[in-house]
Amino acid sequence: MKETINEIVIEILELDEASEELLDREKNATWDSIKHLELIMAIEEEFDIRFTATEVTAVKNIQDLYAYVEKKLV
Amino acid sequence: MQKDILLNNELMFRKIKGYKHEYTQQLIIKVERTLPFEYVSKMITPFLSRIEKEGIFSYSDYDTSIPILSTNGEVDIVLFWMDWRLYMDKMEPKPLLEWLKTRLSEVDTSKPILINNWPTFWELEEKQYAASVSKRGWIYEFNYLLETLKDEFNNIEIIDMNLFASQMGMSSYDARNDEVSNYPLSNQLTLQLARHIALNLIPAMLEPKLKAIVLDLDNTLYNGVLGEDGIEGIQLTEGHVQLQRVLKRMKENGILLALSSKNNEQDVSEMLEKCKDFLLYKDDFTFIEANWNSKADNIRLMAEKFNFDVSAMLFIDDNPAEIAHVKEQIPTIHTLMADATGKETVHRLLNYPYLYSRKKDNSADLRQKDILANQKRVELASKAGDNNSYLASLQMKINIFEGETQHLQRIYELGQKTNQFNLALQRFSEGEVQKKAKDSAYKMYTVTLSDMLNDSGIIGTFIVKIDGELAIFEEILFSCRALGRKVEDASLYLILNELINKGIRQVKFVSVEGARNTPALDWLNNIYTSPIIADIIAALKEKLIDYPAEVCLQNERDNK
DSSP, X not given: OHXXXXXXXXXXXTOSSOXXXXXXXXXOTTSOHHHHHHHHHHHHHHHTOOOOHHHHHHOOBHHXXXXXXXXXXX | OOGGGGGSSSOOHHHHTTOOOOOSEEEEEEEEESSOOHHHHHHHHHHHHHTTEEEEEEEOOSOTTOOOOOOOTTOSEEEEEOOTHHHHTTOOHHHHHHHHHHHHTTSOTTSOEEEEOOOSOOSGGGGGSOGGGSHHHHHHHHHHHHHHHHHHOTTEXXXXXXXXXXXXXXXXXXXXXXXXXXXXXXXXXXXXXXXXXXXXXXXXXXXXXXXXXXXXXXXXXXXSOHHHHHHHHOBOOHHHHHHHHHHHHHHXXXXXXXXXXXXXXXXXXXXHHHOTTOSSOGGGEEXXXXXXXXXXXXXHHHHHHHTSOGGGEEEEXXXXXXXXXXXHHOTTSEEEEOOTTSHHHHXXXXXXXXXXXXXXXXXXXXXXXHHHHHHHHHXXXXXXXXXXXXXXXXXXXXXXXXXXXXXXXXXHHHHHHOOTEESSOOOOOHHHHHHHHHOTTEEEEEEEEEOSSOEEEEEEEEEEEEETTEEEEEEEEEOGGGTTSSHHHHHHHHHHHHHXXXXXXXXXXXXXXXXXXXHHHHHHHHHOSOSBHHHHHHHHHHHTTTOOEEEEETXXXXXX
16 A cells, blocks of 8 residues: 555656655645646545545645555555 | 557556557647646546557646746647646636736647636535525536637637536546545546547547548347348347447547458348347448459458548448458458457547547538549449540539638648648648638638539648748648549649739649658649749640630639
8 A cells, every 4th residue: 555655646746766865745846736736636545535625634744644545555 | 558448438547557559759848737637647548548648747836827938849748737726716717818818828728728618516405505595507518618718729629528427427526535635536447537638539630530440240230140140130239239320420530430240241231221129220331242253352352442542441340350351361450359249449549540530520421422423433434435424424513612712621631631632741720721821821722523423522722821922832731532633734824824823833742651642742743843823834735735614713703
């Protein structure tokens, strides 16, 4: 699951490498609100899950994504 | 990846995003927006790839005043992606439209322009309110007014978000996306609209529409095998009813239909007459080739009789081996795989590029009659002793009009549709045709043709720029249906005589060598003996000795 999320994040944020810094919204300027929703929609389609508006706003980094997806897949 | 997956009803972006085809053209698309377009542009890539194009997008800022910067020659399409909710409380629909027109006047209107309307029903509570007391009334009126832009700006097409949203229902709206990003479209609606823009609208704005669909019968137009199940045994399922309805509507909008089936001709004929629940009748098909020949041979024969290139045809069959064989034999033909239920065939057909109708086109019946009349002309020609006695037997009437504004739409269509007799391959946009018609330096001639077998309507055009004593023929177009009857010679002869009387002394023809316009180039080589107008008139006069047709320029009768 984490691997799939990594692939989606790297693809949508157009990253060459997945460093910790680039996987944090506050530290990566290209992870803007448009990219953020694009990322959420791609993850929703991939795992057939749904984030609420609060959850979308609460996701700050890739660790948050892992946690939410894991929780929703249980 | 099977490319037909991009045309199916059910779409999942993750399943199609890997689709890539080598592109032959980059499309520079300038997006003026008050709504994020990035979600659409991400999804549009595989669909554009399906038509061998790559989209290069540039975005405006989010500004409700749409401060359009001038569109220079490097832009191929201008796309307005608007959140019309931002205007609802500030302006009534009519003043908003007038204001929009002023913004559009800053865009180069010879380029295609796409602009979205707005869904009318997204709020659940709408059913509690009459349209007159709700914002829904505003949207109804605005969407209607937006459609009227097409009367004023020829190169505008509406992205009908309202239609897609109403077909999808509440799943087209995403309250979460709206709250988080002011983007109310659901993922699925975004995907459907991306496909509609890339496969329906963009091809319709840039390239000619297909001219004919050749269909298989067994397990394509119905369920079952006629030769084995008999007429009583074949079934018209719900999917096949829909498919036949869609095909019938396409025919009513200018696309000719034909059958190529491995069956006995008599069985097919009997089935089409006896199956009363069929929506397609025998007369709906211009040609029926029911035999045991290869389908590629049948299609080539039909293309010859249609008198247009196979690249303007779509072949539909449920048998992958037939599709593969036809594609191998005729690489330029379009092909589509049918499915046994007919349901998916309908969606694949509706999403297939180059079939979208932007304007009413009820010419299919006229063209079908003309093509069948052409078959009779071939018989007459073989019976006649020489070419002139054959032409005399046709009793042709040729009328030439100058500056007839009612014919401008047809001039545009001829530019888009003709391939064989298209001298300069300019393929002027509607906007460019309109612009030239208004320019006093231009003369736009149109040619109509009728004979004892059929009235073919407007079959040719000459676009001429006058520069002092020089006439530059920027484009000459003739429908392939009219070729072989010296109509192009007779028309040019009369036009040149008209021009010489107005002081023109020299003539220049713009010509471009293309893949299929050899007939036009050969014709030019034959008549263009020198740039002196009198010399060309003399060459044409020689060709037209004893030409047995009534040729008239406007109201001046000039019987020859």
